[in-house]
Amino acid sequence: MTVTATLDRLGVPATRGARRAVAYALAGVLPALLGVPALALLALGAALCVTRVGMPVLSLVLTGVRWLSAVHRVLLRGLLDEDVPAPPRPRPLRAAHDAVAWRCAAYVVVGAPLGVLLFAVQLPVRLYGLALLSYPVWFRAVGQNGHRGLELTGTFPLDSWPRALAVAGAGLVLLVAAGWAGRRLTALVRLLARTLLTPQRREELAERVHDLEETRALAVRDSAATLRRIERDLHDGAQARLIALGMALTRAKDALRAPEPSPADAAKARELVEQSLGTVRTALGELRDLVRGIHPPVLDKGLVPALASLRSDIESPSLRVELRTELLSGPRPPEEVETLAYFCAAELLTNAARHAHADRVVVSARAEGGARDRVLVLAVEDDGRGGAAPPPPAPGGSSGLRGLSERVRTVDGTLALDSPPGGPTTVTVRLPFAAAQPAGAQSAGAHGKTTT
Incomplete structure (x- = not known):
């Protein structure tokens, strides 16, 4: 056993894990204390459920509790290295019917006394134990009622070396007990987090079904x-x-x-x-x-020739388009993925030319991941004025960036927009696909590395 591990056993946080556990106890005491008003608000919402405003109020409180549990999740991940997956997105005013929200509420409520107890064990009790352990060093420097050192009672002064060593022994026992209790309480926090904050399988499946219903629509x-x-x-x-x-x-x-x-x-x-x-x-x-x-016929030759053709159509004396394709060797993306990537590139290039007043646009495409979890990544960056944002949803359909985002979701893809005022604007589209064709059956135009 190393020296640092021995010190940990004796209640002195010497290893990195022990120090981070103490830091978690310090940082987590405030979120833990917030569990008390959360419990009061939950009780108020439950009492109001006999009226029409009860369920909306309860849903609002549970939504706030979910945000508070997200703070706990960040602390767990950052200080205890406990990676607790985030639950599915909450639905507005439906938290009262959401099992995830109630489990988060249970964690917040139970975590209130647990967090306070963990803080007390990790800091005040440890400090008191260290003070007792060091008593032989400083007991002659203090006095009480005409005696050196402190008094246990009015007639029992701790002014001799045997009594000072006995106090130090009691401090060592208190340190060891505090270290043991701190480890047990931290383990209990981890267990509660894995039990109450981790999404259950059925909840993940329900969210997946909901997402598939949305993408199908x-x-x-x-x-x-x-x-x-x-x-x-x-x-x-x-x-x-x-x-x-x-x-x-x-x-x-x-x-x-x-x-x-x-x-x-x-x-x-x-x-x-x-x-x-x-x-x-x-x-x-x-x-x-x-x-x-x-369906552009040029896509039959592959995505790289299609993007090159698109570049030649969009480029003008006032707009320079740079194409960087790094579609590595491997299965070619399915036709629907290539088609979606092509139309995304066309829409984004059109936006850069018409609305961003850009002088230069860089289009990059690459494939990432393994054979079973490959992702086609399309990025379009322009040096325009920036400030782009998806418009609010309009009745009867959508267009532009919001329409692209919705079309990307139909293949479980994502669209990320980074457009600070003044530019530059970067739009990254990630389209996952499962490789189904062998590498030798691919069109030559779909692979290779091109920079133009």
Whole structure:
């Protein structure tokens, strides 16, 4: 046994773990004391449940208790190295029906006396034991009622070496007892945290089901919006062009109906045919753009060529786009992930060009993780004016950054925005996917490292 471990056994915090346990007792006493008003508020909310305001008040108190338990969770992770996973997100005004909130409340309430007791053992009792242990050193420097040292009672002064050593022995016993009690109480805190603050399996599954319901609704809404957009583009674009083409060809036919049309009718027919050719070219262009908006054909060659094509479309004399792709060797992402990454890049580049007034944009794409938990990471950074923020949800759908965030969630992805006023703005999209194809079956355009 090392010297530091021996000192720990004797009640002197010498090892790193013992010192951090003492620090936890000091830092945790205030959150522990907050459990007392939390208990009073919980009792008040329970009493008000006979009225209509009872459940909202109780839910509000339980939501605050969850935030207080988050403070405990931070202290546990930072000082006791006890990594307690965070529970699922609370639902507004539904905390009274949430088992997680009630278990957090139980931890806060039980933690109030436990935290105070742990603080008392770790600090005042230890200090008192150290003072008793050092009594032989300083007892001659003090006096009481004409005697050196302190008095145990009015007729029993502690003024001799045997009595001073006895006091030191009592201090050593108190230190050892305080060290033992501190370790036991800290272990009890860990056990309560793992029992009450750690999300249960069924709660994780319930949250996962809720999240899947939300993402399914988002996917259905996005599909409906896409179908409406396609219908609108076909109705207002290609369909209108084809109707105009039919009318122009009908007029040309009428002009050429005579066996020997006059020069004026022939000229008119030629003009209508030329007009019809222009209408056909416009309709073909609109159909091509429509198809590209559904699934860009360049994606068939891989994400890297698709991003390079997008770069060439967006770049202009006033906007320089730098592309960095590091899609490492391995399975190619699924088609839906590549398509989503492409449209995210297109939307973010458009935002940088139109709204951020950026001069330079850097687009980077890379794959992270192993074969079973790979993540496609797309980052777009511009040197624009910054201050970007997702708009509030609007009835009937969403667009822009909020729409991207919702579309990313349909594949369990995340979108992180960092845009301080004055810039720069960085948007990071993480799209997880499970590799299903062997590395040898991939398109050559999906791999490699490119910087342009």
